[in-house]
Amino acid sequence: MQITFRDMITMLHGMGFGALFMLAFSGAVGVIYATAVVGPRWPSSRWDNKMFRFYLISMAALAWLTVLSGTYLVYPWYRAVPPAGTTDLSAYPQRLLLASPLTAEWHNFGMEWKEHIGWFAPIAMTMVAYVFIKYGPQLAFHRTMRNTVLGFIAAAFLATAVAGAFGALLNKYAPIRGGDAIVLLRGK
Amino acid sequence: MAAHIDQESVNTSPAAEDARSELLPNGAGAAAILAAGVGSLAIGVFAFAADVSPYLKNAFNFWSPSGPLSGVSFTAVLVWLLVWFWLSRRWAAREVNFARASAAAFAMLIAGLLLTFPPFMDLLQGK
Numbered sequence: 001m002q003i004t005f006r007d008m009i010t011m012l013h014g015m016g017f018g019a020l021f022m023l024a025f026s027g028a029v030g031v032i033y034a035t036a037v038v039g040p041r042w043p044s045s046r047w048d049n050k051m052f053r054f055y056l057i058s059m060a061a062l063a064w065l066t067v068l069s070g071t072y073l074v075y076p077w078y079r080a081v082p083p084a085g086t087t088d089l090s091a092y093p094q095r096l097l098l099a100s101p102l103t104a105e106w107h108n109f110g111m112e113w114k115e116h117i118g119w120f121a122p123i124a125m126t127m128v129a130y131v132f133i134k135y136g137p138q139l140a141f142h143r144t145m146r147n148t149v150l151g152f153i154a155a156a157f158l159a160t161a162v163a164g165a166f167g168a169l170l171n172k173y174a175p176i177r178g179g180d181a182i183v184l185l186r187g188k
Numbered sequence: 189m190a191a192h193i194d195q196e197s198v199n200t201s202p203a204a205e206d207a208r209s210e211l212l213p214n215g216a217g218a219a220a221i222l223a224a225g226v227g228s229l230a231i232g233v234f235a236f237a238a239d240v241s242p243y244l245k246n247a248f249n250f251w252s253p254s255g256p257l258s259g260v261s262f263t264a265v266l267v268w269l270l271v272w273f274w275l276s277r278r279w280a281a282r283e284v285n286f287a288r289a290s291a292a293a294f295a296m297l298i299a300g301l302l303l304t305f306p307p308f309m310d311l312l313q314g315k
Contacts, residue, residue, distance in 0.1 A: 071261060076253030109306050116235040116304035119261050120228055120297075123268055127224035131217050138211055145217045148290040152224060155297055 001187075005179030006077050013069040014167050021062040021121070022164060025157045028059055028128065032149055035139040049136055056129040063122035063156070070118060070167075077176050078111070093174035106173055110166040118163035124156035215279030218289040223275055225293030225300075227268025232303025234260040239309050 003011075031052045082092045089096040097107040131149050132139070139146040238245045238256040248259025302308045 067261070071254050071257055072251075075257065079253075079255060112306045113304060115257050116231060116260065117301065119231050119264065120301065120304075123224050123227040123231075123265070127220045130220050134216055134220075135212060141211055142214055142217065142286070144286050144290055145214060145221070148221050148293065151294060152221070152297070155228075155301065159301070 001185040002181045002183045004177050004181055006074075006176050008182060009069070010074050010077075010171060010176045013066060013074050014164065014171070017062050017066040017069060018160065018164050018167070021059060021066055022157075022160050024055070024059045024062065025153065025160075027055060028125075028153055029150065031055065032128070032132065032139065032146060032153065035137055035146060038140075053129075053133050053136075056125070056132050060122065060125040060129045063125045063160075066160075067118050067122055070163075071115075074176060075115065077178065078170075078174075091178050093170070093176055096174045097170075103173055106170055110170055114163045114166040114170070117159045120159040121156040121163075124152040124159075128153055128156075213281060213283045214286045215282040215284050216276060218284045218286050219275035219279045220272060221293045222289045223268055223272030225296035226271045227264055228300035229296035229303075230264035230267040230300070231260065232300035234264050236303045236309055236312070240313060 077093075079094045080092050082089060082095055086092070089099055094107055094111070097103045097111075128149050131145065135142060135145070139149070234248065238248045238260055245256050248256040248263070250262055251258040
């Protein structure tokens with residue numbers, strides 16, 4: 001059982017940082033919404049408040065790690081230009097997709113959307129973490145602020161869902177492979 | 189200056205009274221939210237600009253392996269942080285019209301999202 005280096009980094013980008021970030025959304029909504037339901041008595045202790053701050057900061061950090069690894073590690077492999085005369089485009093995913101009208105829109109629509117929309121999430125989640133750290137339980141009194149924060153969380157979720165779904169589908173039709181092979185398990 | 193409290197969420201418990209007496213002004217939150225809206229719009233505007241203009245596409249090519257995306261994202265993040273810093277300095281200790289800041293932030297967020305949507309980009313370019 002082996003995996004290439006590029007496969008591993010792509011998995012870390014999508015299934016490590018990205019998927020973990022997506023899984024954390026319900027918790028973020030719960031944390032912010034609880035301030036509305038319970039009011040200033042929530043979080044009930046300083047420890048709980050610290051943990052919720054840590055949770056939202058971790059989400060923002062995961063969002064940044066996802067877009068930075070995507071833009072600066074995975075994307076260059078995706079858009080690599082093959083040398084003239086190359087007929088096997090399997091190591092050049094963008095060119096492989098564009099080579100056929102049946103797959104070109106995966107790039108023209110999917111990747112063009114994914115590469116930009118993903119960047120909304122870290123900006124939104126950094127703001128959300130800041131507002132929660134700054135106001136915490138006081139969000140119970142700032143109803144419009146709390147609702148706006150929830151709106152930005154929803155937008156970040158949408159952005160991440162689009163980027164994640166297209167990332168998975170693009171990698172299905174034009175996988176990013178190459179680099180050193182890493183043997184995880186060797187058969188007998 | 190006394191901080192504004194949204195009336196619909198007023199809680200009359202003793203804990204709520206304690207919290208309300210130390211209520212922070214909404215300026216810092218409004219600055220963060222409005223700046224996030226500006227950052228979102230910046231992503232859309234720069235992505236669209238790079239799609240429309242070959243000159244700007246080349247100008248945003250800060251790092252060749254990632255192409256224009258490197259410049260679009262870097263510049264948008266820079267704009268977001270600068271606007272946040274500037275608004276924070278102006279609003280941190282103040283009460284501001286939060287409803288207006290929130291509406292502006294959402295409008296910019298939606299505009300930014302639309303400007304990254306390829307069919308909408310094509311529509312604006314008459315393709």
